[in-house]
Amino acid sequence: MPELPEVETIRRGLEDRILGKKVRTVEINTDKMVKEPSPKRFKEEVVGKKITQVIRRGKYLILVLSSGKSIVIHLRMTGQLIYGRKDAKSRVAFLLSQDKYLNLKDTRHLGEIRLVENWKKVPSIARIGIEPLENSFTFKVFGKMLNKKKAKIKPLLMNQEFLAGVGNIYAQEALFKARIHPEKQANKLKLEQAKSLFSEIKRVLNRAIDYKGSSLVSYVDADGRGGSFHTRLQVYGRGGEPCVKCKSPLKFIKLGGRGTTFCPKCQK
Numbered sequence: 001m002p003e004l005p006e007v008e009t010i011r012r013g014l015e016d017r018i019l020g021k022k023v024r025t026v027e028i029n030t031d032k033m034v035k036e037p038s039p040k041r042f043k044e045e046v047v048g049k050k051i052t053q054v055i056r057r058g059k060y061l062i063l064v065l066s067s068g069k070s071i072v073i074h075l076r077m078t079g080q081l082i083y084g085r086k087d088a089k090s091r092v093a094f095l096l097s098q099d100k101y102l103n104l105k106d107t108r109h110l111g112e113i114r115l116v117e118n119w120k121k122v123p124s125i126a127r128i129g130i131e132p133l134e135n136s137f138t139f140k141v142f143g144k145m146l147n148k149k150k151a152k153i154k155p156l157l158m159n160q161e162f163l164a165g166v167g168n169i170y171a172q173e174a175l176f177k178a179r180i181h182p183e184k185q186a187n188k189l190k191l192e193q194a195k196s197l198f199s200e201i202k203r204v205l206n207r208a209i210d211y212k213g214s215s216l217v218s219y220v221d222a223d224g225r226g227g228s229f230h231t232r233l234q235v236y237g238r239g240g241e242p243c244v245k246c247k248s249p250l251k252f253i254k255l256g257g258r259g260t261t262f263c264p265k266c267q268k
């Protein structure tokens, strides 16, 4: 599933390409992906409007329209948003000014698209926690957040109501870098561990954005190109392989139903 770095990479690509463009037509080929309003009303209300802002919140992409309404997109597992020529496999295709298309593709069609009055009031968005790359996310704030939680640290980091945009890949990578066991109870982290985790979360997300994300399943950027950070992952998907720091075999466990790889020697 695309996480913060992947969605942010798509957002930046789209911002460069679709900002200020007008939607000329909307073709909806998979009605069930349009969660609200009806596909017919969705088309009527989007056609003729300009895209005035491209925003990311957590793993959501928001296209603000000149009417004040917003198109809210969640790519879930296999969603892709690709700018360029018309794609025959589009679930939803927007024809924009200059004869360019914005294609929403999704092999498993689990993604969601909706048109709303106020994107901040979409319930699943309203509940999203703090953005880890914003200046308001300070160590003081993070320390307080951790102290209130008895949950295991890895599923907690992935909880979108706790922290925005971190998923299975980057939670594992940040914990490895900070040398913290994924099952450690959040409020029992030592001060030094919490500080290290705070900086490693920001660092791994920023580095992944620099490499345009990790293309493990189907993620591509707004031009349809894969990212390259997956070649730099140190624990994700490496169960049984040697730890890059101490060479002992990495361990794979299920934690909260999600595959989790860590180094039992380095991570305490």
Ligand SMILES: [Zn+2]
Pocket: 243, 244, 245, 246, 247, 248, 263, 264, 265, 266, 267
């Ligand atoms: Zn190790």
